[in-house]
Amino acid sequence: MSEFSIDDLKRILRKAAGEDETTSLDGDILDLSFQDLGYDSLARMEAVSLTEREYGISLSEEEMDAITTPGEFMAFVNGRISAAA
Amino acid sequence: MTAVITGIGVCAPNGLGTEEFWKRTLDGTNAIGPIARFDASSYPVRLAGEISGFDPAAHLPGRLLPQTDRMTQFALTATDWAMEDAGAGAGTEGFDPFDRGVVTASSAGGFEFGQRELEALWSRGPEHVSVYQSFAWFYAVNTGQISIRRNMRGPTGVIVTEQAGGLDVLGQARRHVRRGTGMVVSGGMESPLSPWAVAAQIPSGRLSRRTDPDRAYQPFDERASGHVIGEGGAILIVEDADKARERGAAQVYGEIAGYCATFDPPQATGRGPRLEAAVSGALADAGIRADEVDVVFADAAGVPDLDRAEATALAAVFGPRGVPVTAPKTMTGRLSSGGAPLDVAAALLSIRDGIIPPTVNVTREAFRHELDLVREPRQGAVSTALIVARGYGGFNAALVVRSVA
Numbered sequence: 001m002s003e004f005s006i007d008d009l010k011r012i013l014r015k016a017a018g019e020d021e022t023t024s025l026d027g028d029i030l031d032l033s034f035q036d037l038g039y040d041s042l043a044r045m046e047a048v049s050l051t052e053r054e055y056g057i058s059l060s061e062e063e064m065d066a067i068t069t070p071g072e073f074m075a076f077v078n079g080r081i082s083a084a085a
Numbered sequence: 086m087t088a089v090i091t092g093i094g095v096c097a098p099n100g101l102g103t104e105e106f107w108k109r110t111l112d113g114t115n116a117i118g119p120i121a122r123f124d125a126s127s128y129p130v131r132l133a134g135e136i137s138g139f140d141p142a143a144h145l146p147g148r149l150l151p152q153t154d155r156m157t158q159f160a161l162t163a164t165d166w167a168m169e170d171a172g173a174g175a176g177t178e179g180f181d182p183f184d185r186g187v188v189t190a191s192s193a194g195g196f197e198f199g200q201r202e203l204e205a206l207w208s209r210g211p212e213h214v215s216v217y218q219s220f221a222w223f224y225a226v227n228t229g230q231i232s233i234r235r236n237m238r239g240p241t242g243v244i245v246t247e248q249a250g251g252l253d254v255l256g257q258a259r260r261h262v263r264r265g266t267g268m269v270v271s272g273g274m275e276s277p278l279s280p281w282a283v284a285a286q287i288p289s290g291r292l293s294r295r296t297d298p299d300r301a302y303q304p305f306d307e308r309a310s311g312h313v314i315g316e317g318g319a320i321l322i323v324e325d326a327d328k329a330r331e332r333g334a335a336q337v338y339g340e341i342a343g344y345c346a347t348f349d350p351p352q353a354t355g356r357g358p359r360l361e362a363a364v365s366g367a368l369a370d371a372g373i374r375a376d377e378v379d380v381v382f383a384d385a386a387g388v389p390d391l392d393r394a395e396a397t398a399l400a401a402v403f404g405p406r407g408v409p410v411t412a413p414k415t416m417t418g419r420l421s422s423g424g425a426p427l428d429v430a431a432a433l434l435s436i437r438d439g440i441i442p443p444t445v446n447v448t449r450e451a452f453r454h455e456l457d458l459v460r461e462p463r464q465g466a467v468s469t470a471l472i473v474a475r476g477y478g479g480f481n482a483a484l485v486v487r488s489v490a
Contacts, residue, residue: 015151016151017148017151017152018146018147018148018149018150018151018152019147019148020146020147020148038148042152042216042217042219045216046151046215046216046217049212049216052212053212053213
């Protein structure tokens with residue numbers, strides 16, 4: 001299974017919930033909060049759902065609730081992918 | 086307190102934006118045509134009033150597109166236009182959010198969005214259903230999305246009474262203004278033209294099965310065969326007259342002078358419809374006599390029995406041929422909850438410009454003794470207009486708008 005990169009996450013965020021003119025995904029967003037990037041809880045849920053389908057993994061709501069930044073999201077998904085490999 | 090309308094936003098089959106809609110309405114341009122949104126060749130109903138050339142990405146932030154049905158995209162865009170028209174700007178600050186409310190009408194909800202997610206559910210499984218299905222289909226979603234986008238946190242609500250809802254919301258907006266809310270965004274938008282949405286409307290038995298766009302929706306005509314459905318509507322900005330003046334509103338189109346709603350008893354009772362009571366109730370509420378009304382925008386069901394009931398009710402209140410009656414919706418089809426707000430917009434523009442828009446496609450009038458049907462644009466001062474709407478299921482509503490001196 002391939003690694004889950006920041007570009008994968010950006011692609012999924014755009015597909016899940018679009019992109020705002022005011023909060024671009026360009027640049028270094030690893031440590032910004034999803035909230036500051038303009039992605040509310042529903043947008044994160046949709047992004048999680050897309051990630052689960054695409055990478056064949058399962059992420060619980062409790063686990064995702066603890067994740068607040070793209071960097072944490074990537075690390076968590078990559079951990080799950082390597083555990084499943 | 087006086088509730089006035091200060092802004093109009095239109096998304097209609099015959100025009101995006103108020104002036105385009107109004108020009109084509111006065112021209113008598115028929116926007117009804119073959120359904121293009123999907124292959125309807127296997128359907129018994131082939132025609133609709135569709136909006137073409139609407140690009141949501143040109144009007145709305147990308148973030149809103151994955152979470153909105155087409156009807157919500159119309160509603161948000163028309164709200165922007167109406168607010169701009171009212172001189173209330175695009176901003177979300179500089180006013181008390183709790184002094185502004187939102188009340189919209191709905192009938193179908195986000196049918197197309199819901200259909201897409203049901204397809205995903207049954208063809209690919211529950212994990213493929215969008216999280217936004219939780220609200221994007223919902224009747225109240227236009228109210229909610231407008232409230233969020235415009236930072237309006239005062240009284241909000243949705244009214245679901247089919248076609249009549251488009252007037253009921255203006256009655257409700259007036260109530261909120263009378264209770265002290267400064268501004269209420271109101272009106273209705275629909276887009277019930279997905280395969281499922283069209284299928285859901287056919288069992289009413291009121292849809293015309295004709296395929297000639299000029300002969301399918303002919304209300305008050307001897308050959309009336311039902312109506313054509315359509316998408317779109319209008320958003321109207323309702324304000325307290327004093328606060329609108331203080332704010333420096335760009336214009337006042339007119340006052341919501343009278344409103345009344347009634348409900349038909351079950352047919353088995355034999356008590357008859359209550360449309361006439363709604364019309365006379367609205368006049369009484371406005372404190373005016375029937376001869377003070379300059380034009381009636383009819384419900385125009387296009388179903389012979391319903392046309393007869395409306396012609397009879399109007400003749401009873403206004404006298405035979407006692408008032409000009411028009412139905413510009415003959416150019417767009419019936420827009421569910423979006424239809425009556427569009428009629429109110431047309432009525433306000435009639436007042437502004439001193440001209441009554443025509444009813445098209447009617448050639449053999451069935452009620453020429455009862456109705457003075459306006460079939461060509463008619464010039465002349467208009468200061469008071471009555472709008473009539475009936476919703477499937479027994480809802481009647483009538484609204485009086487009047488010019489403000």
